[in-house]
Structure formats: structure tokens, C-alpha cells
Amino acid sequence: MRAIPCRAAASAAPVETRLTRRRRTWLGAGCTLLAAGFATPAFAQANTINTADTAWMIVATALVLMMTIPGLALFYSGMVRKKNVLATMAQSLAAVTMISILWVAFGYSLVFSGHGPWLGTLDRWFLTGMTMDSVNPAAKTIPEALFMLYQMTFAIITVALVAGSVADRMRFSAYLLFSIGWFMFVYVPLAHWIWGGGFLGSAGVLDFAGGLVVHLSAGIGGLVAAKVVGQRHGYGTENLSPFDLSLAVVGTGLLWVGWFGFNGGSALAANSRAVMAIIATHLSACAGALTWGAIEWSTRRKPSVLGMISGAVAGLGTITPASGFVTPWQGIVIGIVAGLACYWACTWLKLRFKYDDSLDVFGVHGIGGLTGTLLTGIFATASIGGASGLIEGNPRLLLSQLYGVGVTLIWSAAATFVLLKLVSLFVPLRVSREHELEGLDITQHGEALQ
Amino acid sequence: MKLVVAIIKPFKLDEVRQALTAIGVHGMTVTEVKGYGRQKGHTEIYRGAEYVVNFLPKLRIEIAVTSDLAERAVEVITANARTGQIGDGKIFVTPIDHALRIRTGETDSDAL
Numbered sequence: 198m199r200a201i202p203c204r205a206a207a208s209a210a211p212v213e214t215r216l217t218r219r220r221r222t223w224l225g226a227g228c229t230l231l232a233a234g235f236a237t238p239a240f241a242q243a244n245t246i247n248t249a250d251t252a253w254m255i256v257a258t259a260l261v262l263m264m265t266i267p268g269l270a271l272f273y274s275g276m277v278r279k280k281n282v283l284a285t286m287a288q289s290l291a292a293v294t295m296i297s298i299l300w301v302a303f304g305y306s307l308v309f310s311g312h313g314p315w316l317g318t319l320d321r322w323f324l325t326g327m328t329m330d331s332v333n334p335a336a337k338t339i340p341e342a343l344f345m346l347y348q349m350t351f352a353i354i355t356v357a358l359v360a361g362s363v364a365d366r367m368r369f370s371a372y373l374l375f376s377i378g379w380f381m382f383v384y385v386p387l388a389h390w391i392w393g394g395g396f397l398g399s400a401g402v403l404d405f406a407g408g409l410v411v412h413l414s415a416g417i418g419g420l421v422a423a424k425v426v427g428q429r430h431g432y433g434t435e436n437l438s439p440f441d442l443s444l445a446v447v448g449t450g451l452l453w454v455g456w457f458g459f460n461g462g463s464a465l466a467a468n469s470r471a472v473m474a475i476i477a478t479h480l481s482a483c484a485g486a487l488t489w490g491a492i493e494w495s496t497r498r499k500p501s502v503l504g505m506i507s508g509a510v511a512g513l514g515t516i517t518p519a520s521g522f523v524t525p526w527q528g529i530v531i532g533i534v535a536g537l538a539c540y541w542a543c544t545w546l547k548l549r550f551k552y553d554d555s556l557d558v559f560g561v562h563g564i565g566g567l568t569g570t571l572l573t574g575i576f577a578t579a580s581i582g583g584a585s586g587l588i589e590g591n592p593r594l595l596l597s598q599l600y601g602v603g604v605t606l607i608w609s610a611a612a613t614f615v616l617l618k619l620v621s622l623f624v625p626l627r628v629s630r631e632h633e634l635e636g637l638d639i640t641q642h643g644e645a646l647q
Numbered sequence: 648m649k650l651v652v653a654i655i656k657p658f659k660l661d662e663v664r665q666a667l668t669a670i671g672v673h674g675m676t677v678t679e680v681k682g683y684g685r686q687k688g689h690t691e692i693y694r695g696a697e698y699v700v701n702f703l704p705k706l707r708i709e710i711a712v713t714s715d716l717a718e719r720a721v722e723v724i725t726a727n728a729r730t731g732q733i734g735d736g737k738i739f740v741t742p743i744d745h746a747l748r749i750r751t752g753e754t755d756s757d758a759l
Contacts, residue, residue: 276693436698438691493692503693544695557694 246330247338253467254339254347260458261350265289265357268455272448272510273361276503276556279440280636281365282646288364291373292357296380300349307385309333309348312394316386321345335392336465347462352388355411356380361556362419363426363626365437366633369641371626378616379418383609387414391601402601403573403584403594405474406463408518408566409605416563417609419554425617426626428553430633442503449506453482456513460520473581474520477528478513481520484529485512488536504540507561511539514565519573522582531572538568567602574598648743648756649717653708654682654736655728660706662727667710670719674759676709686734705736711743713756 270289274282296304303322311318321327324345331341356376360367367375388410390397397409404410431437439445460478464471489508490500515535516528523531543560554560574595577586585591617626627633632640639645655663660677667675681702688701712720721738729735748758 436691436700437696438693438698438700497692501692507694548695560694 245332245337246340247466250338250466250468251340251343253471254336254343254462254465257458257462258343258347258350260455261347261354261462262293264452264455264459265350265354266293268448268451269354269357270448271444272452272506273364273445273556275441275443275445275448276439277364278437278636279646280638282440282444282638283644284369284637284641285360285364287369287642288360288372289357291369292360292376293353295373295377296353296356297349299377299380300352301345304352304380304385305345305348308388308393309335309345313389314396314399315389316395317389317393338466344465347465348388348392351407351411351459352380352384355384355407355415358411358415358558358562359418359422362423362554362558364555365429365637366555366627367422367426368625368628369637371620371624374620374624375422375616375626378620379613382612382616383414383418384410387605387608390604397601397604400600401594401597403522403577403582403598404518404570404601405521405573405582406460406517408515408570408573409601412514412517412562412566413570413602413605414566414609416559416561416566417606418613419558420552420563421610421613422617423552423554423559425614428551429555430630432553439503442506446502446506449509453479453509453513456482456517460517464521470521470582473525476525477520477523477531478516480525480528481512481516481532481535482509483512484532485509485515485536485539488512488533489540492536492540507539507543507557508536511535511561511565514562515539515569515572518566518570519576522573522577522584522586524576524578524581527576527578531569531576534568534572535565539564567606570598570602571595648746648759649712649714650741650743651708651710651712651717651720651724652739652741653724653728654680654705654738655708655724656730656734656736657704657706659728659730660708663708663724666723666727667720670723671716672710672712672720674710678707678709680705680707684734684737703734711746711759713759 266289270286273289274285277285301324303319305324306319306321307317309317310321327341327345329340332339333341333344336344356379359379360372389395391402391404391410392398402409429437456478457475461471461475464474486505486509489511490505493504494500512532512535516531519531520528539561542564543557547554547557547560573586574597575587577584577589577594579585579589584594586594620626628637628640636645653663664675681704683701683703686703688699688703691698691700708724710720717740721740724738745755746758747754
């Protein structure tokens with residue numbers, strides 16, 4: 198697209214000085230950008246694409262995909278028993294393969310095209326109309342195809358996260374049906390409401406990288422699923438200790454590094470805000486791991502490796518909505534709160550209410566996402582993300598964050614419940630008791646670790 | 648001929664093996680086993696879930712020796728497997744009726 202001469206700037210100064218000449222050039226560039234914006238109202242054209250932003254977002258996309266395979270697959274399967282390791286990995290694999298195709302088919306379009314309060318449009322159905330140089334208004338400096346791909350990886354990991362609460366007992370076919378439905382009826386609407394121009398985003402709810410859309414929604418979905426599917430056989434009486442925590446440690450490392458792309462990439466550009474998000478993310482993970490380890494050390498005399506990696510993931514999940522809005526030191530505070538809150542949820546809360554959330558999807562991700570979303574309302578710093586929270590004298594943000602938490606909680610819980618009941622009409626949610634005792638690897642997939 | 652069976656802590660194997668070799672015991676069979684005695688089990692905690700593990704990993708060593716060497720072997724195993732902590736293990740000695748080396752057909756003390 199050509200630059201349109203900027204008349205206002207040309208006739209502005211009767212006396213030409215070096216200063217005004219420079220300003221004229223600057224204004225001219227501004228007019229060019231404006232013209233590009235007006236040319237195609239819905240999807241602006243290519244000359245805004247920035248190669249640095251594009252390069253970073255390609256890397257960030259790869260990092261977030263790595264979080265699910267192999268990150269989450271290892272993290273989760275290291276915590277189950279030996280007879281269910283492959284079945285747990287299969288759930289992550291299934292999420293990647295199915296959700297990627299569904300995202301291209303209609304997910305992206307329903308979330309990110311159109312600005313309806315409830316749902317987007319089907320204009321981008323199977324990427325119709327997406328060209329080499331189209332961009333999405335939400336990320337004008339990278340190709341729309343890259344934006345679509347980056348957001349796809351978020352949908353994937355959210356669906357994969359939910360499965361952790363029903364590990365060791367859910368039938369694979371039921372899991373596949375449930376995942377498809379959960380993606381369509383929980384993830385897609387929520388992502389649109391908050392990120393795609395829906396009513397929560399319009400109400401001022403802030404969620405930088407997915408505290409509500411990813412973590413709270415998956416956590417609540419996991420909690421409801423754990424309740425509906427029921428406890429594992431032998432829960433509370435038999436030894437259900439993890440098969441190989443070293444796998445979980447490797448998985449945590451991959452998740453941790455991948456989270457730099459998850460939160461840093463959510464700036465949608467290679468800029469200082471991305472860097473600030475990454476710093477806060479890293480510090481929160483460190484503080485979370487130290488806090489959890491310290492609690493165990495003081496109350497149970499030994500800091501466990503499982504405790505430290507749980508604390509790290511809790512810190513990462515909790516900083517997710519806040520990164521990009523908070524300063525580095527606030528990231529440390531958020532990590533400490535994450536360690537305390539999630540430890541409490543995984544030990545006291547879970548025992549008190551007797552739900553068998555096998556891998557603590559609710560305790561770590563649900564409580565983390567909830568806590569982080571509220572802490573965003575407290576700590577948001579205008580100089581970082583352009584929004585002020587409670588400590589900068591703006592109590593209204595905390596109220597909108599509460600609103601976001603409430604809607605996400607109710608929607609995810611209700612939709613998950615109805616969905617599981619629907620799926621159970623077609624196929625039993627759990628495997629038979631014999632198959633559960635024998636292990637899901639051999640009974641669901643016909644293979645086993647020796 | 649005697650069969651000496653010792654249940655020991657796994658990390659003591661190397662010391663015991665070296666000491667037995669030094670007194671002229673030139674073969675042994677080692678099996679990884681699980682069990683409990685006075686030590687009972689221990690408690691493992693995973694994110695607040697406590698599991699009592701009843702069976703602890705031990706090693707079971709079997710050596711076949713001539714009767715005059717048996718006493719010395721028991722002494723050596725005791726000295727080298729001992730930590731003084733609960734759970735050091737036990738030694739059992741039983742007579743052997745007959746022994747045979749499969750390759751050569753040698754029998755009894757020649758086969759040891």
C-alpha cells in the first residue's frame with residue numbers, strides 16, 4: 198500500500214525549520230498507518246507486519262506446543278502409577294491432534310473473528326479468507342496465520358490439562374468425546390468472552406495469558422469431572438504413589454521454559470512487555486517452588502521433589518493472568534501466595550471435601566488461576582501493562598476480576614457437568630473395575646511398560 | 648556343606664562381596680527382594696497423601712560353602728553388612744545335601 202500525502206502536516210508550518218520537517222515525516226508515517234487501518238476495517242492488510250514480532254511469535258508458538266507434548270505428558274505421566282503411564286500420555290497426544298484440527302475448522306473463527314458479546318462468527322471457518330498477508334486486529338504486526346497457530350496451542354494445553362483430574366480411571370473413548378465437547382462448549386466461548394472481544398473483555402476483565410481462560414476453566418472442569426467420574430479404586434486406602442517422579446521433574450522443566458512463550462508470547466510482539474512478563478513468570482515459579490518446599494520442610498521435616506515442582510507449576514499458573522501487568526517483585530509475591538494457596542488446596546481442601554483430583558488440576562491450576570486473576574486486580578501496574586490495580590488506587594479493577602472469576606467458575610462447572618452427563622449416555626465414563634485394576638495402558642491401548 | 652542366606656541392606660552389597668572374596672568365597676547369587684521385620688515399613692507423602700510402605704527393598708545373598716568356611720563367612724557378612732541401625736537384615740544357615748557343577752559333573756565340595 199502506498200503512503201498518502203498528509204495534508205495537515207504539509208500546510209502546518211509557514212516557516213520551515215529542521216524540527217518541523219522532522220515532525221512532518223513522522224506525521225506522514227502516522228497517516229500511512231491510519232490509512233492502512235481504514236482500508237480494511239475487519240482484517241487490516243500486510244504492510245503492518247513486523248519481522249521481529251513474527252520471529253518471536255513463531256518461537257513462542259513452538260514453546261507453547263512443547264508444553265503439552267512432551268511437557269505436560271511427562272509431568273502428568275510421572276505422577277500416575279506404572280500401569281497408566283502410556284494412557285496418561287495418550288490423553289495429551291489426543292488433545293494435540295484433535296484440538297488442532299477443530300481449532301482450524303471452527304475454533305479460531307468462533308473465538309477471534311467478529312466482536313459479538315457471546316460468540317464470534319464463522320467467517321474464518323476452515324481459515325476461509327485468511328491470506329498470506331492478512332492480520333487479526335488483535336495482533337496487527339504478525340501474520341494472521343501465525344496468530345491463529347499461537348492461539349491454537351493454548352486451546353490444546355487447556356483441554357489436555359483437564360484430563361489430569363480423572364487420570365487412572367477414565368475410558369479413552371469417553372475422554373475423546375468429552376474433550377471435543379469441552380473444547381466447543383467451555384474453551385471456545387470463554388476465550389471469546391475474554392480475548393475475542395466478548396462481554397468479559399468489554400467489562401474490563403484482565404487476563405494476560407490465560408488465568409481464567411486456561412487455568413481456572415481447566416481447574417474447575419477437572420474438579421467437576423473428578424466428582425462425576427468418581428474416586429479411583431483404592432483411593433485413601435491403597436498406595437497410589439507415583440511411578441516415576443523424575444519424569445515429572447523433566448516435564449516441569451519443559452513446562453517452565455515453555456511458559457516463557459506462553460506468557461511472553463501473550464504480549465503478541467517482541468517488546469519490553471514480553472520481557473517483563475517473562476521475568477515475572479520466572480520469578481513466580483521460583484518463589485512458588487521455594488514456598489511449597491519450605492512448608493513441607495517445616496511441617497513434614499522433608500522438602501519433597503514433588504512438592505517443589507508442584508510449587509513451581511503453581512507459581513507459573515498463578516502468574517499467568519498477571520504477567521504483562523505486574524513488576525518483577527510483584528511476581529515474587531504472587532509466587533509465594535501461589536505456593537501457600539495451592540499447597541492448602543492440594544492437602545487440606547482435597548481431603549476435607551473428599552474429591553479424588555488425581556493430579557491436582559483444581560488444586561494447582563484452578564486455585565492458581567483464580568488467585569492470580571484476583572492478584573492482577575490488586576497488583577496491576579500502569580507503567581507495565583497500562584492498567585492500574587488496587588495498590589495504585591483503582592479498586593474497580595478488582596471488582597471486574599471478581600466478575601471474571603465468577604462467570605468462568607459458573608460456566609465451566611455447569612458446562613462440564615452437563616457435558617459429562619451427555620457423554621455418559623453414549624459411553625461409560627470409567628473403565629470397568631477389572632480394567633482399572635489391570636491398568637489403562639494394557640486395557641485401553643494394548644501395550645504396557647515392562 | 649552349608650548354604651548361607653543373608654538378607655542385607657542393598658547399599659552394603661559391595662563391602663560384603665569384597666570381604667567374602669577375600670576369605671575365599673568365589674561365587675554368590677544375589678536377588679532383589681522386598682520384606683519387613685522389626686524395621687516395619689516407612690511412610691511416603693505425596694502432596695499430602697500419606698502411604699505406609701510395608702515392604703522395604705533388600706538384597707538376598709546366597710552362598711554355598713564348605714562346612715568349615717561357613718562360620719567364617721557368617722562373621723564376615725555380619726561385620727560388613729552391619730550399620731547398627733534397625734533393618735540391617737538376617738542370616739540363615741542350612742545344610743546342603745548335595746551339590747553338582749553342571750558343566751563338569753563334579754560333585755559336592757569339588758563343585759563349590
